[in-house]
Amino acid sequence: MGAILEVNAIKKYFGRICAVDGLSFRVNRGEVYGILGPNGSGKTTTLAIVMGLINSQDGKYSWFGGRIPPAEARKKKIGALIEVPYFYPYLNLEDNLKIIAKIKNILPGGIDRVLKSVNLHHRKNTGFKTLSLGMKQRMAIASVLLGDPEVLVLDEPANGMDPQGIAEIREIIINEREKGKTIIMASHILAEVEKVCTHVAVLKDGKLLAECPVTELPGKETKVLLASEDNNKLYQVLISSAIAKNVTPGEEFVTAILKEGITTAKVNRYLMQQGIVLSRLEEKKISLESHFLELVKSPGTSN
Amino acid sequence: MRTSLLGIELIKILKYKSFRVLAGLHLFFFLAVVFLASRINIEIPGFNPRNLFAFPYVWQTVAWFASWFNILLVFIIIMLTCNEFSYNTFRQHIINGLTRDQLLAGKGAVILLLGVYSFLLVLITGGLFGLFFSTDMTISRVFNDFHILLVYFLQTIAYMVIGMAIAILMKGTALSIVMFFLLRILIEPVLRSFFDPVARQYFPVRAISNLTPVPEFLSIASESQIITDGNDMLTFESMGLVSHQLPLLTSVLLAAGYTLIFIILIRNYLKRISL
Numbered sequence: 001m002g003a004i005l006e007v008n009a010i011k012k013y014f015g016r017i018c019a020v021d022g023l024s025f026r027v028n029r030g031e032v033y034g035i036l037g038p039n040g041s042g043k044t045t046t047l048a049i050v051m052g053l054i055n056s057q058d059g060k061y062s063w064f065g066g067r068i069p070p071a072e073a074r075k076k077k078i079g080a081l082i083e084v085p086y087f088y089p090y091l092n093l094e095d096n097l098k099i100i101a102k103i104k105n106i107l108p109g110g111i112d113r114v115l116k117s118v119n120l121h122h123r124k125n126t127g128f129k130t131l132s133l134g135m136k137q138r139m140a141i142a143s144v145l146l147g148d149p150e151v152l153v154l155d156e157p158a159n160g161m162d163p164q165g166i167a168e169i170r171e172i173i174i175n176e177r178e179k180g181k182t183i184i185m186a187s188h189i190l191a192e193v194e195k196v197c198t199h200v201a202v203l204k205d206g207k208l209l210a211e212c213p214v215t216e217l218p219g220k221e222t223k224v225l226l227a228s229e230d231n232n233k234l235y236q237v238l239i240s241s242a243i244a245k246n247v248t249p250g251e252e253f254v255t256a257i258l259k260e261g262i263t264t265a266k267v268n269r270y271l272m273q274q275g276i277v278l279s280r281l282e283e284k285k286i287s288l289e290s291h292f293l294e295l296v297k298s299p300g301t302s303n
Numbered sequence: 304m305r306t307s308l309l310g311i312e313l314i315k316i317l318k319y320k321s322f323r324v325l326a327g328l329h330l331f332f333f334l335a336v337v338f339l340a341s342r343i344n345i346e347i348p349g350f351n352p353r354n355l356f357a358f359p360y361v362w363q364t365v366a367w368f369a370s371w372f373n374i375l376l377v378f379i380i381i382m383l384t385c386n387e388f389s390y391n392t393f394r395q396h397i398i399n400g401l402t403r404d405q406l407l408a409g410k411g412a413v414i415l416l417l418g419v420y421s422f423l424l425v426l427i428t429g430g431l432f433g434l435f436f437s438t439d440m441t442i443s444r445v446f447n448d449f450h451i452l453l454v455y456f457l458q459t460i461a462y463m464v465i466g467m468a469i470a471i472l473m474k475g476t477a478l479s480i481v482m483f484f485l486l487r488i489l490i491e492p493v494l495r496s497f498f499d500p501v502a503r504q505y506f507p508v509r510a511i512s513n514l515t516p517v518p519e520f521l522s523i524a525s526e527s528q529i530i531t532d533g534n535d536m537l538t539f540e541s542m543g544l545v546s547h548q549l550p551l552l553t554s555v556l557l558a559a560g561y562t563l564i565f566i567i568l569i570r571n572y573l574k575r576i577s578l
Contacts, residue, residue, distance in 0.1 A: 048577070051397065051398050052397050052398075053394055053397055053398070053577060053578045054577040054578075055575065055577070071400055071401070071402045072400070074397070074398065074399065074400040075306075075399065075400020075401070076400070078400075080398045080399075082394075082398060086390060086391040086392055086394055086395040087390070087392070087395070088315060088386075088390055088392060089390065090318065090319060090320065091314070091315070091318060095314055095318065098314055099311050099314050099315065100399050102306065102307060102310055102311045102314070103306055103311060103396060103399045103400055103401055104399060104400055105306055143399075
């Protein structure tokens, strides 16, 4: 597995505010790495550092295992959108993209392709300043796709878009993921990250709170509350069974996290076979959101 | 295939209205002033203003007039540089893979382009006026003061580099232009006033402006032999109209040195800042 991006203990202060506090992570080839965090958690600063916009005060980062110098990697391998899109307002879309094509040393033939992919081809000859906010964001996505880079770095890619636009951007990202591209994406919208990412990192106050593959997110598991006449027996049966993991005993009810592929109906049938009649069987979805909020609210990490 | 920094800059500036307007004003005012000046006809015996436009004096005259409008070239550079900050396009260029040195080199390419343009403008205008006003067209006479054009070229480059450096420091167009004026008419003059007249000539803005000294109107127009007979020269300096001046070569070296220093300083600054 090749490392695309390695970040090692980077630190950045803005005055006395610590925006990024000793952050380390690694993104491997083919991953869709979501950086999740509330506003001001250091997502954009982190991406700005690895894109060469801000010098970090401590720590280092490297692209492609350090085999390619950062500027060269940005030019030849990476397409990035950091914060809002930046273009020359008085130039039309084609000229704006021509500048990028010239910087990246690619033929301007790709301009039509990328404008079509974000539904802006009909506006090719209009000035950038005449675009709506959502269209500007699409234009930014078009510029990211120019040259078909193997790594995409996206900071809030669906910023300012209508629901249809958000869906289209998601489709574009999933499409790129299917092509085997590596995508690093920052967002404060959990649903977005959950839908497109393979890995997720949660950031708060410039620190990494958690990092895991999306499949291991708690939101993907089913938690059930069970009760019967004899909760003790119920607990014993459940921990020796193959259907549940993480069983917690309790006075009123027993809590269990179900193993993958196990439904509440299966639980009920299994317990009946074991001679236990349930008086209560309640499914509790642990939403990613509540888990996320719990993480970022937890004391000790806040100021 | 190398990234063509000049090509990128050309896409940015050719369709930019403010650039076209300022470049047009520069061309128009320069030609208008040279043309009007050439029409001045003072009827004093032994005094012929037409000489100012004859070879070899025409180079000095036209270069001096052109130096009046250097400020417009500086405005163009300040405006183009500050735009990169206000549109955040320097930032975008970094994201797209340019290095910070290449950001600077791109603006350097525009400075050279404008420098070459104004050099050619002075060359062609001076050449045409010289042909029209000269009676003696020997090669040695035509090219006698030709080096003044190269000195003028250095002056435009030096001013534009100062403009670019101020623009990168200030980032806003209005503020940068104000700072450029303050540096020229207030900050440096006040600093200079603490020094003796000779030391004053070594300050950057003074050294650069010394590159195109006021043509010696009186001696040229009265055809006193300034080339052969230096002692009888009716120079402004000998009349006390301008202060002590350094030899041209010294001013050239000073201006080139200062330009280099500004480039090095602003390069270091640009490497350190967040974009």
